[in-house]
Amino acid sequence: MNNLTQTTQGKEIGLTSCHTCYMLNKQEQSHCSRCDNALSVRHHHSLQQSWALLITAAILLIPANIYPITMLIDRGNIRHDTIFSGIAHLVHTGMFPIAIILFTASILVPLLKIVGLTVYLTAISFRLPISKKKLMLGFHIIEWIGRWSMLDLFVISITVALVNMGQLLDAKPAPAATAFALVILLTQLAAKVLDTRLLWDRLESKDDTH
Ligand SMILES: [Zn+2]
Numbered sequence: 001m002n003n004l005t006q007t008t009q010g011k012e013i014g015l016t017s018c019h020t021c022y023m024l025n026k027q028e029q030s031h032c033s034r035c036d037n038a039l040s041v042r043h044h045h046s047l048q049q050s051w052a053l054l055i056t057a058a059i060l061l062i063p064a065n066i067y068p069i070t071m072l073i074d075r076g077n078i079r080h081d082t083i084f085s086g087i088a089h090l091v092h093t094g095m096f097p098i099a100i101i102l103f104t105a106s107i108l109v110p111l112l113k114i115v116g117l118t119v120y121l122t123a124i125s126f127r128l129p130i131s132k133k134k135l136m137l138g139f140h141i142i143e144w145i146g147r148w149s150m151l152d153l154f155v156i157s158i159t160v161a162l163v164n165m166g167q168l169l170d171a172k173p174a175p176a177a178t179a180f181a182l183v184i185l186l187t188q189l190a191a192k193v194l195d196t197r198l199l200w201d202r203l204e205s206k207d208d209t210h
Contacts, residue, residue: 009200016041019195043195047124050194054117057186060179061110067176069106080174083107106180109145113187116142124198132199139199143191 010016015024016039018032025032025039032039068080081089083106090099120139123130 011041019043042197042201043193044198046193046195047121047198050117050190051121051125053186053190053193054114054121057110057183057190058114058118060183060186061114064176064179064183067179068174069176069180071172071174073172082176083180110183110187113142113145117187117190121194135199136196139191139196 010024011027014027016027017024018035018037018039020037021032021035023032023034027039027041029039031037065083067082069083070081070086072079072081083102087099087102087107090096090102116138120135120142122128123135
């Protein structure tokens with residue numbers, strides 16, 4: 001490692017940044033001098049909290065995919081659709097663009113996010129030799145794509161509204177909708193609660209310059 005890539009951490013020179021307003025404060029202060037938020041050098045429990053939220057989200061992904069996410073009542077006939085059968089139905093009726101949006105938002109994004117966060121947390125917990133730069137980039141991508149998974153709930157609500165306007169059909173969100181919304185919420189929280197400063201402490205490896 002050459003001089004250009006060497007960094008100094010705030011905690012080494014007695015400083016800590018506020019988690020709310022990012023102001024640098026002296027470590028002996030218990031509260032931020034600007035916003036009065038409680039200060040801590042590192043949130044060591046954040047790793048545990050992040051794991052707990054992530055595991056819960058992964059478990060909830062099962063009911064979200066097994067149970068129906070929408071319920072259509074068409075002239076007395078009740079039709080239940082899971083995420084997968086809903087997409088298959090759209091493909092059969094030739095609505096490819098909506099099928100692609102639904103597949104991306106409800107299967108691809110949540111899965112990528114859970115896999116990505118698992119790799120990220122494993123790297124911190126077990127000190128895997130992956131460069132900090134790569135992990136940080138991965139983390140920003142995870143946070144960014146996660147926002148798009150709300151698109152699915154948006155598509156469902158639009159569908160329900162459009163169908164209800166037709167008067168012939170009646171559509172309602174089914175049990176899996178709750179599980180799915182929780183998966184999205186919990187993965188967002190898992191990324192949010194994690195103190196990324198732990199990454200700089202834990203991942204000291206020789207290939208950090210890559
Ligand atoms: Zn502050």
